[in-house]
Amino acid sequence: MSVAFAKEESAETASETILPARPISDRINLVTEAGFKMLQDELTRAQQSFEAASALEDVNEKRRQSAVPIRDMRYYAERVRTARPMSVPTSNEVITFGHTVTFERDDGRTQTFHIVGEDEANPSQASISHGSPVAIALIGKTVGDVVRFGERELEILSIS
The missing domain is CATH 1.10.287 (Helix Hairpins)
Incomplete structure (x- = not known):
C-alpha cells in the first residue's frame, strides 16, 4: 500500500x-x-x-x-x-408553555398547536416549540385576542 x-x-x-x-x-x-x-x-x-x-x-x-x-x-x-x-398548565385563561391553542388565521384557516419543548416539537404532528415565532406571538394572550404575526393576524379561539 x-x-x-x-x-x-x-x-x-x-x-x-x-x-x-x-x-x-x-x-x-x-x-x-x-x-x-x-x-x-x-x-x-x-x-x-x-x-x-x-x-x-x-x-x-x-x-x-x-x-x-x-x-x-x-x-x-x-x-x-x-x-x-414543566407541569401541565392548571389554568386555561392565558397561553403558556404546555397549552394547546386553536386560532383562526386571517385567510379563514383554523389551526391547532400544542406548545412544547424544542426537541419534541413537530409541526406536522400539531406541536410547535415554545421558541417558535408563532408560539412567541401567542404566549401571554387570551381567547378572543387578535395577534399580529408578520403580515397576518391570528384570532385565538380556544386554549386547553
Whole structure:
C-alpha cells in the first residue's frame, strides 16, 4: 500500500468519525413530561448504538459506526442535564408553555398547536416549540385576542 493511499484513507476515516456537534439553542430547555422521557429514551438509544459499535472488531468500522452515537450521546446528555420539566398548565385563561391553542388565521384557516419543548416539537404532528415565532406571538394572550404575526393576524379561539 502506498503512503499516499494510506493518508487519503486516514483523512476519509477521520472525516467520517469526527462529526460536528449538534447545535443547541441558547433558549431555556423547557420540556413537557413526555418530552423529558423522550430525551432520556434518545440518550439510552444513543448509548446502546455506541455499545454495539464498540463491539465491532474492525477499528475503522468501529470508528465509523461510533460517530453518530457519540455525537448523539453528547447532545442528549446535555439536553437531559439542562431540561426543565414543566407541569401541565392548571389554568386555561392565558397561553403558556404546555397549552394547546386553536386560532383562526386571517385567510379563514383554523389551526391547532400544542406548545412544547424544542426537541419534541413537530409541526406536522400539531406541536410547535415554545421558541417558535408563532408560539412567541401567542404566549401571554387570551381567547378572543387578535395577534399580529408578520403580515397576518391570528384570532385565538380556544386554549386547553
